[in-house]
Structure formats: structure tokens, C-alpha cells
Amino acid sequence: MSAKDIIKKSVLEGFSMEMSVYHIIFILLVTVVLSMYIFYIYRLNSHSSFYSRDFNKTLAIMPVLTAAIVLALQSSIVISLGMVGALSIVRFRNAIKSPMDLLFLFWSISTGIICGAGLYVLAIVTCLIVTILSFLLDFIKMPQAPLLLVVNSSDKEIEKKFLPVLNSFAKGYKIRSRNITSAGIDYVIELRTKNEMGLMEACSKLEGLDSISLLTHDGDIRY
Structure with missing residues (x-):
């Protein structure tokens, strides 16, 4: 067997992960729990004048979709290449009202990726740390704005x-x-x-x- 065949075989075997239905359901359930947690924290952390329920619902649903995409990418190299090509042509054009919205959006996507990779402990610890920092920084007194x-x-x-x-x-x-x-x-x-x-x-x-x-x-x- 040549070196080319060895590399090809190792790549294909690395993407041929077979996951049971129970494992997939468990990953999605953990993702849903963390998604609802982000939904609740965003409502507590956001000011009433900038709060958007539709945006908050998007934050709660996005980790589930992201986790599903990560699971699909692990199943086959063909699916992963097709998914990358499909997502590369997507363009999102929506104005972010507050920098905190950008933080929660990245938090939501990161939670889906981490859960999809099966790193549940990392996802939970990250959620706790981000929550503590988001509320703790509000109590730090800053110099008066001019x-x-x-x-x-x-x-x-x-x-x-x-x-x-x-x-x-x-x-x-x-x-x-x-x-x-x-x-x-x-x-x-x-x-x-x-x-x-x-x-x-x-x-x-x-x-x-x-x-x-x-x-x-x-x-x-x-x-």
C-alpha cells in the first residue's frame, strides 16, 4: 500500500464516525438546556430599550442548529465538504444594535460547536464563566463620562x-x-x-x- 493510499484511508476513517441515535439525542438535549440558559441570561442582561424577543429566540435556536451541523460534519468527509461550500455562500446582513448582542451571538454559536464536538463540561463551564463576567463587570465603577x-x-x-x-x-x-x-x-x-x-x-x-x-x-x- 502506497503512502497516498494510507493517507486516503486514514482521512476517510477519521470522518466515518458512527454515532448512535441515543448519543445524538443526548447531545441535542444538552444543547437545548444550554440554549434556554442563554435565552434567560440574555433577558436578564439586556436593557429594556434594546431587548428584542426575536433576537433572543434566535440565540436559543442557533446552538441546536450549530450542534447538528457539527455532528453532520463528523459523519462523512463528503458531507463536510458540501456543508462548507453551502455555508460559504450564505451572507447575513443584520445590524447589531449593541456590542453585547454580538457577544451573545458568538456565545450561542460557540455553545453549539462545543456541544456538537461532545465537550459538554467545557460548554457548561464556559457558560458559567461568561455569565459571571457579564454581571460582574456591571458592578465595576467606571470614570464618569464627559x-x-x-x-x-x-x-x-x-x-x-x-x-x-x-x-x-x-x-x-x-x-x-x-x-x-x-x-x-x-x-x-x-x-x-x-x-x-x-x-x-x-x-x-x-x-x-x-x-x-x-x-x-x-x-x-x-x-
Whole structure:
């Protein structure tokens, strides 16, 4: 027997795994249990304004389908090659609303792959670790996100008036934008303060100030 025949035989034997019906059912049952666990954790972890029940149902069903695909790939090299070719032409175009949704989507797919490979303990431990981290990180206090102060004034010299006010109420500030028009000047200022109402009231008393807005955002903080 030549080396080519030996390699061919070893490859074919490696993909000719025969699994009993009970083994397949057991794998799918474990996958279903973990899928329902992910379904429940996503509902607890998601904010109500971003929660989508359809997306959550997708997370619960996807591990079962993924596990079934992995089981099929282990049965035959012909099926595995055909499955790879079929899945390579699939394109998913759905906007992810939150980075946490991307995490749960990857978690769901990973659970199906791990269960399909028969590594049940690894799948369970992974689910527990991801759950602990997802809830634990919510309790870690992060620095306060900066505020955005939007100033609109018909007085182009207003900057000399409100900068002393910012020095009194803000821990630190940075002018992000100056927009000068024929009607006046607009500012966008990034700052941090604990006395938001005091800052707004002090700025509103300035002469020549048309409007002022204080916005909060969850952008990245750069030092």
C-alpha cells in the first residue's frame, strides 16, 4: 500500500464516525438546556430599550442548529465538504444594535460547536464563566463620562464671559468645536462637573447667550 493510499484511508476513517441515535439525542438535549440558559441570561442582561424577543429566540435556536451541523460534519468527509461550500455562500446582513448582542451571538454559536464536538463540561463551564463576567463587570465603577455643553450665542465675544463660569463649575473642559455664522457663534464643549444645574443657571444669566444645552453620552474617554 502506497503512502497516498494510507493517507486516503486514514482521512476517510477519521470522518466515518458512527454515532448512535441515543448519543445524538443526548447531545441535542444538552444543547437545548444550554440554549434556554442563554435565552434567560440574555433577558436578564439586556436593557429594556434594546431587548428584542426575536433576537433572543434566535440565540436559543442557533446552538441546536450549530450542534447538528457539527455532528453532520463528523459523519462523512463528503458531507463536510458540501456543508462548507453551502455555508460559504450564505451572507447575513443584520445590524447589531449593541456590542453585547454580538457577544451573545458568538456565545450561542460557540455553545453549539462545543456541544456538537461532545465537550459538554467545557460548554457548561464556559457558560458559567461568561455569565459571571457579564454581571460582574456591571458592578465595576467606571470614570464618569464627559458631558457635552452646546452654547449658541449672537455675541461673538461670549467666550470671554462663559470661560470663567466653566472654570468655576467644571473640573476640566475642552472646546471641541467653534462654529461662526452671520447670526453668531456656536460652541461644543466637553467637560466634567458634579454641579450640572449650577453650571446651567450660571451660564443662563450671561448676556448675549441665546441657548445652552447640556448633553450626556457614553462615548470613549481618552486621557
